[in-house]
Amino acid sequence: MLLRNVFTKTIRDLRWPTFWVALGCGAMTGYFALLFPTYSSLFDFNAMLEKMGPAAKLMGASLGDASTLIGFLHIELFSMMLPAGMIAFAAGMASGFTAGEESRGTIDVLLSYPVSRRRLVLEKSLAIVIGCVVTAAVVWVFAIVGAALSASELPPDSLAAALVMLVLLGLAFGAIALAISAGTGNRGAAIGIAVALMVAMYLIDALANVVDGLNTVRPLSLFRYYMGGDPLRYGLNLADAAVLAAVAVAFLAFSVVLFERRDLAA
Amino acid sequence: MTAAIETTKLTKWYGRSRGVIDVDLVVETGRIFGFLGPNGAGKSTTIRLLFDLIRPTGGSARVLGLDVHRDRLAIDRRVSYVPGELALYGELTGRQLLTYLGNLQGSVDGAYRDKLIERLELDPTRQIKSLSRGNKQKVGLVAAFMIRPELLILDEPTAGLDPFVQLEFEHLCEEARDEGRTAFISSHQLPEVEHLCDQVGIIREGRLLAVESIASLKERALRRLEIDFGGSVTAEAFANLPGIRDLRVDDGRLNCTVMGSVDALIKTAARFEVHNVRSIETSLEEIFMAYYGSGDGIAAAGAGEEASHAAA
DSSP: OTTSSHHHHHHHHHHHHHHHHHHHHHHHHHHHHHHHHHHHHHOOHHHHHHHHTHHHHHHSSSOOOTTSHHHHHIIIIITTHHHHHHHHHHHHHHTTTTHHHHHHTTHHHHHTSSOOHHHHHHHHHHHHHHHHHHHHHHHHHHHHHHHHHTTOOOOHHHHHHHHHHHHHHHHHHHHHHHHHHHHHOOHHHHHHHHHHHHHHHHHHHHHTTTOGGGGGTGGGOHHHHHHTTOHHHHOOOHHHHHHHHHHHHHHHHHHHHHHHHSOOOO | OOOSEEEEEEEEEETTEEEEEEEEEEEOTTOEEEEEOOTTSSHHHHHHHHTTSSOOSEEEEEETTEETTTTHHHHHHHEEEEOSSOOOOTTSBHHHHHHHHHHHHSOOOHHHHHHHHHHTTOOTTSBGGGSOHHHHHHHHHHHHHHTOOSEEEEESTTTTOOHHHHHHHHHHHHHHHHTTOEEEEEESOHHHHTTTOSEEEEEETTEEEEEEEHHHHHHTOEEEEEEEESSOOOTHHHHTSTTEEEEEEETTEEEEEEESOOHHHHHHHTTSOEEEEEEEEOOHHHHHHHHHSSHHHHHHHHHSTTOSSOOO
């Protein structure tokens, strides 16, 4: 029964968004895994990337070897498409956790039951963690199946490591969006700022490959920690993962504090 | 005995705009208390302060003897609330919503809940977003009553209810009172609550002006009367009657406002040939304006017999 508590109710609220995001990301990844042999027989990706020079460096934070499926997925999906999808999902949903209840006006009834503001934020946040993990798991399955069908080599553990980083990146941005919406009650501002931050951080990290001056600010970009350790090749970098997790937890704590202090919208 | 609600100098400013100012309100347990005031007077602000949804600028509030902020969850277990702008999860059916809220509460007597659904004639299988305002209100009322709270706080609960349901709602309130529980009901319309409440508090422009028993308020109710006479009458004949105000007589038609009993006026009018009498009970708004419209009114209310505090 999904109406037991705020956590399960949020799972219920998130089931269709999660379904579609997981399906979209999964299908996209599966498609690339399935068709990789065809693509690589038609094009010499590494040669193309070389010709593109600095422009290619902008497309992938750290260039993989496009002649392998894992390198191909890195450039095609993990550098931009998947993080954008995961961040949009996490931030889009999290921004509505408290602000959505406020703008719909359901917060009055909800909080008149024995549910503290803190528990409200934490239980809803736990639900989006599940949503992101499910999405990543679906991507993993589609990728593995696609690779198996096309007889391409795809190390399942490296893929899992990259997906762990993807989830953590999504949750970090989700927590940022949550903090803004919990602190202001303004969902639009929360989504807008989170997306602007994502674009800025992405650009800093990508441009730092070609513009030396940006290397000083590069640690400020969460994308640095996301793929900086190249988990697709080297596995999980615990230090990088810890940074993303710490950002997520810090902003979650921040959300609770801000939400507990505020006058809630009528 | 602990009061159901007790506020001390409760004050809320939204920046520079007024919420409520220095509200000292005591609601004894086992009563049906009407919280009356025009729209925008601060009724919902007061209620939302009691639920810790907004925080006071000054003063304090206790519900069932507990601090509204510190003892929040303990209060939530014993008090229920139907907000004025009732918003519920539209995607759920009535039954699903009641299940969810019951689970949040912990335990709910399912048989009692189903009886309430029956009594209010709620169709619990329909999605809430497809319900009319009145039917949505029924869901809120079932949710509020099903936990058998010690205190019900209902913000304009009868809005949109049809007369039958309104009657059933009143019975529910009376049953609660008979069990020693308390209902706190806000309204901007005196007629809606006057036969239900034992006592009313009147709030205007953020200030609690008076707490009075319904009986004493009714004594002071104003009626506008219009009498058509067969022949000509003079204003002088009526001018000195007790409680008469705004007297105007022209062309055989008398217009006036009467405070309290109309007995003297009717007996005087009976000396003439009367063609028609029209009595218009004034709205609460007009009573407010008459008694509390000016600074004098506030002072007068303070001097009133049951003013400013419920007799403890």
